[in-house]
Amino acid sequence: MNFIDALHTSASGLTAQRLRMNVVSSNLANSNTTRTAEGGPYKKKNIIFASQPLRTDFQNMVQSQLKGKLTEVKVVGIVDDPRPPILKYDPQHPDADKNGNVSMPNINLIEEMVNMMSATRSYEANVTAVNATKKMAMKALEIGK
Amino acid sequence: MGSQEMFNGTISILEKSLDMRSMKHNLLVSNIANKDTPNYKAFDLAVEEEMQKLTGTNKTVSLWKTQDGHLGGNGETYSEVSITKSSKGFEQNIDGNTVDIEKEMTNLAENNLLYDAMAQIMRKKLQGLKVAIQGGSK
Numbered sequence: 001m002n003f004i005d006a007l008h009t010s011a012s013g014l015t016a017q018r019l020r021m022n023v024v025s026s027n028l029a030n031s032n033t034t035r036t037a038e039g040g041p042y043k044k045k046n047i048i049f050a051s052q053p054l055r056t057d058f059q060n061m062v063q064s065q066l067k068g069k070l071t072e073v074k075v076v077g078i079v080d081d082p083r084p085p086i087l088k089y090d091p092q093h094p095d096a097d098k099n100g101n102v103s104m105p106n107i108n109l110i111e112e113m114v115n116m117m118s119a120t121r122s123y124e125a126n127v128t129a130v131n132a133t134k135k136m137a138m139k140a141l142e143i144g145k
Numbered sequence: 146m147g148s149q150e151m152f153n154g155t156i157s158i159l160e161k162s163l164d165m166r167s168m169k170h171n172l173l174v175s176n177i178a179n180k181d182t183p184n185y186k187a188f189d190l191a192v193e194e195e196m197q198k199l200t201g202t203n204k205t206v207s208l209w210k211t212q213d214g215h216l217g218g219n220g221e222t223y224s225e226v227s228i229t230k231s232s233k234g235f236e237q238n239i240d241g242n243t244v245d246i247e248k249e250m251t252n253l254a255e256n257n258l259l260y261d262a263m264a265q266i267m268r269k270k271l272q273g274l275k276v277a278i279q280g281g282s283k
Binding site: 002003005006008009012015016017020049050054069070071073074100104118121122125126128129132135136139140142143144145 | 163166167169170171172173174175177179180181182183185188219225228246249250253257258261264265267268
C-alpha cells in the first residue's frame with residue numbers, strides 16, 4: 001500500500017470521467033445527425049463503468065486486509081442506447097420516408113447536460129483526491145528533514 | 146532512555162497512525178474514483194477505533210517467536226485492521242452505488258489534515274532526538 005496506488009486509482013477515475021465527457025459531447029454534437037456509417041440516424045451512446053481490483057501493487061494482492069478493497073474504475077464498454085429513433089414529420093428532408101417522416105436521433109438534451117455536469121463534478125472530485133495524495137506524500141517526505 | 150526504547154514509544158504509535166491514515170486514504174480515493182460505478186460499495190476504515198484497540202491491548206506487540214532463541218525486536222507486527230463497508234447514509238443511489246461523495250470528500254480532507262499533523266509530530270520528535278544526540282550543542 002502506498003501513495004502511487006492512490007494516484008493510479010484517481011487516474012483511472014479521471015480517465016473514465018473524461019471518456020464519459022467525450023461520449024456526452026458526441027451525443028450532443030450528433031443530436032441532429034440522420035446519416036451514419038452503419039446507416040440510419042445516430043444512436044445515443046451510453047458508457048458502462050465497472051470497478052476492478054487494483055493490480056499495480058503486489059503487496060495488496062497478498063495482504064488480506066486490503067485485498068479486493070482497493071478498486072479502480074474501468075470503462076467496460078460504450079453501447080448504443082436501445083430507445084427507438086424519434087419520428088419527425090418533415091417531407092422536405094432528403095432522408096424522409098414515403099410518409100414524410102424523418103428518423104431523428106433519440107437524444108434528450110437535458111439528460112445529456114445532467115450527465116455532463118455529473119462527469120465534470122466527478123472529475124473535479126478526482127483532481128482533489130490527486131492533490132490530497134500529493135500533499136500527503138510531500139508531508140511524509142518532510143519527516144526526515 | 147535505553148536505545149531499545151528510543152523508537153518504541155510515541156514514534157511507533159505515530160508510525161502506526163500514519164500507516165493507517167495512508168491506508169484509509171487509499172480506500173477513500175478508491176471510493177471517489179468509483180463514484181459513478183453501478184453497484185459499487187464504499188469502504189471505510191475507522192482509524193481512531195483501530196488505534197484505540199492498538200494502544201489498549203497490544204501496545205507492546207513484538208515479533209513472533211516461534212523458537213526460544215528468537216529475538217523480540219523493537220518493531221511491532223502488523224495486526225489486522227478491520228475495513229468496513231461505509232455505513233449507509235440516508236439515501237442509496239438507484240444504481241446500487243453507496244458512495245456518499247460529500248462524506249468521502251470531507252473524510253479525505255480530515256484524513257489529510259490528521260496525516261499532516263502526525264507527520265509533523267513525528268518530525269518534531271525526531272528533531273528532539275537529534276538535539277539530544279548532539280548534546281544540545283547545535
